[in-house]
Amino acid sequence: MVSFTITEKGYSLTDSRGNYGQQIVEDFTNGPEVAESYIGKVAALLHCRFLAEQLPIAFVSMDNMSHNGDILKSAIHTFASNWQENGLVTPEFVAYVNDPEKVSFPWSMIDKITPRPDETVAQMLRKDGFEEVDYKITQKNTYTAAFVNAEETEYLVIEDAFPNGRPPLDKVGVIFTDRHTVNQVETMKVTTCLNPIHTALAIFGCLLGYERISDEMKNPLLKKLAEKVGYQEGLPVVVDPGIINPKEFIDEVVGVRLPNPFIPDTPQRIATDTSQKLAIRFGKTIESYLNSDTYDVASLEAIPFVLAGWLRYLLGVDDTGKVFEKSSDPRMTEVSAFVKDIKIGDTTIDRLNLGALLKDKTIFGVDLVAVNMADKVLDLFEEMIASEGAVEKTLRKIVE
Structure with missing residues (x-):
């Protein structure tokens, strides 16, 4: 299985007007071997798996959005179908992506409040002897840090659709249904x-x-x-x-x-x-x-x-x-x-x-x-x- 926590925007291939980004268009044209976009690289790795005897796999989105599995599937399928139209992959690869017995895209519901890294938490860590806990703020006002401050309460409910088996995650609180x-x-x-x-x-x-x-x-x-x-x-x-x-x-x-x-x-x-x-x-x-x-x-x-x-x-x-x-x-x-x-x-x-x-x-x-x-x-x-x-x-x- 492969799990995804890339935020809702990470699955988007288009801008607010519905136009594909330049990098996406280039990936459609250049093919899986030189893909540069995030989803393009994921689709390229899946193509490698297809070539290796069409091995089964589950792509599990754990991002907080409705029907997240379908959103991930749509993004991967878009790459597969465009590559096929451009003669860069075979129709069998598209069929592989669309076969739930080979590639599944389970829905999931995740609930755990995880705010951005906070200075009060960093101070607590410093007091306890932890080093290098300073966080960085990017130009887009996003935060990155060596620590995560999150609540203890957590729910993760996943559709039980794993064509190649799965780890016994239910033993550590994940609910499969x-x-x-x-x-x-x-x-x-x-x-x-x-x-x-x-x-x-x-x-x-x-x-x-x-x-x-x-x-x-x-x-x-x-x-x-x-x-x-x-x-x-x-x-x-x-x-x-x-x-x-x-x-x-x-x-x-x-x-x-x-x-x-x-x-x-x-x-x-x-x-x-x-x-x-x-x-x-x-x-x-x-x-x-x-x-x-x-x-x-x-x-x-x-x-x-x-x-x-x-x-x-x-x-x-x-x-x-x-x-x-x-x-x-x-x-x-x-x-x-x-x-x-x-x-x-x-x-x-x-x-x-x-x-x-x-x-x-x-x-x-x-x-x-x-x-x-x-x-x-x-x-x-x-x-x-x-x-x-x-x-x-x-x-x-x-x-x-």
Whole structure:
């Protein structure tokens, strides 16, 4: 087996417009023997294995993204098919890549909060006598270090699809199951039990001046918001995978994981790419309420509040009136344009203009206007821009 932890961007062969990168194009043309791109080199190594009697293998993506095995397969298949079209490999190689009895691409769900290397952890290591623990910050603002600071809690669920056998990783905590169950565990985590709570804390952590998620959990109002998002609004419509109890999972998230002071994670990091996260982290729950005969979407309070909080976040001004740097987001310029003329203290807003944003299913997962949630979101947004301190005041109203 080969495992991958290369971040979601590592699998991408194209730019934001869907065009192949120059190195990718050159690899398509030059063939596997001189491949230079990352995925190109992986595909070239697989071609070597194909030539060695088509030996079976499992390519296991362990990156935190839905259906990660399919994403990896698509990237490898793209190279194989382009090489075939250019006469650089045989059709049998493409067939080998597509044969799950020869090459498998299992889905997996991994859950372990691993923030970037932190100076407080480095200081602890120095005190204990460790050497060379200084970390480096690259030009792209990524961090590299000789140590990793991560939480003790960890889940790794992998589809049991290994055509050449596998190590007994289940003896050290890895859960092997079928693809359907892997998908259910991932859905439980991403749409209900962790990621929505994380995003809620990220948005309001930035607005209320926090620099640590663990410090936010000391604030009883923010802790109640986390609990309301998870227990009250998410849990009733959760996808139960059967192998992990959803309520116990949330218990661990709000009681152990997020309050952990030794996990120096920041709301600013979690707030990155929020426009790409809202549809999955909140839109799916809204859809579940819409499709339910038991629950009414009009009963939701915390989720509309978080969405209103994101609009408030787009102003780039915290609850004390201080300007802050918004986290990177591929749609930041576009979405910020909807609030560019809004100031703290405004008594009226252009609801029609903001309604156009709230209708965007690519951001929210649903048309918030069509499902009659837009007015509630805009009412809460108006409350949060009324004055300095209004964010905390509105938060108190929602959770108490």
